[in-house]
Amino acid sequence: MKPVVAANSRPQGGPAFDETIWEDSQALGSQLQVLRERLFPPEAQKELRTFSTAETAKLIGVTESYIRNLATDEAGPIPEKATTGRRRYSLEQVHALRQHLTKGKTSYLPWRRQGEHLQVIAVTNFKGGSGKTTTATHLAQYLALHGHRVLAVDLDPQASMSALFGYQPEFDVADNMTLYGAIRYDEQRRPLSEIVRKTYFAGLDLVPGNLELHEFEHDTPRVLSSGTHDDDGLFFMRVASALQSVADDYDVVVIDCPPQLGFLTMSALCAATAVLITVHPQMLDVASMNQFLAMTSQLLAVVRDNGGNLNYDWMRYLVTRHEPNDGPQNQIVAFLRNLFGERVLTPMMVKSTAISDAGLSKQTVYEAPRESMNRQTYDRALESMDAVNGDIEKLVHQAWGRALK
16 A cells, blocks of 8 residues: 655655756856857857948948949958958948948938937847847847947846857856946946947947846845835836936947846836837737736836836837748738737748857857858848848937938
């Protein structure tokens, strides 16, 4: 006869669960570091590929022959020549060409002008797997490629955006080197300018993330219950205040929000001038988004009643990981467009092996060379990304009051 085991009894003899997952974390972290050093040796730095004459002309918005003539006349930056004899430009040289070509009223620099406010775009969703980080990273890179001064802020403790930019969060991001360092409530708070890092993308800086960001979620309830606050006010004002301190250096800030509705996400939404909500066109994801929207509305209403600024230049839904030949997905997309109208971006981010293949080496479609994968697949992914980000760029310029091209 088997002995009766109490319902709440636990197996004895094995390691406790917390010990097991700690050991697994250390083992996984160690192997990730080995893999990283294999891909990127300790002395190596991530570098952005160079661009052909045709790519350079497209980025600037001039003809390819014009760029060739400039190179022949040695006007502007001198590109390097590949072994094939073809000219290649670094992104720094592309930006220098923009400067060189800007004369009088003709400007190839899209920097914001006097009277145009800093654009802060919060990319968010309640459910993981919606392509939020992929969207935020590609958007930041696209805007930098097209001449804007961009600050990418990784507000997700999982720090996938930071990893894409070459920063392994547990090894390369020290204490007080995330946005938490600039929004914390104690005497260790520091200026955001001391936390911002340059990246290998000219014109694109990064505020990296790691698990330290969770501290803000723990600190805020304690501070709220104490009824005290410093010069930066309540929690929802702190991200906006930190970003304002570096506003003169940037045109656009792109925030990759955490995939949950906490104090960090609400702070980012209060700092934002625009919101981009990623949507995976599956019924479970759409149902989850419904809960996210309802909860966000209720919580932000309280914030607004306490002085939070929730007036946005624009808000859009972006369909991500779209499979054009998937009938049920297309039905959901049509359902969303019928419901939300123009608030659903017309271009959609397609599901593509080019994006996942690039991600294997911690790259994006904008970084990976075309010859590194199937060219048709690459071209489709790039066309999709450019269409999405081009529409968002137009929304940014429209918010600045510029005429659309």
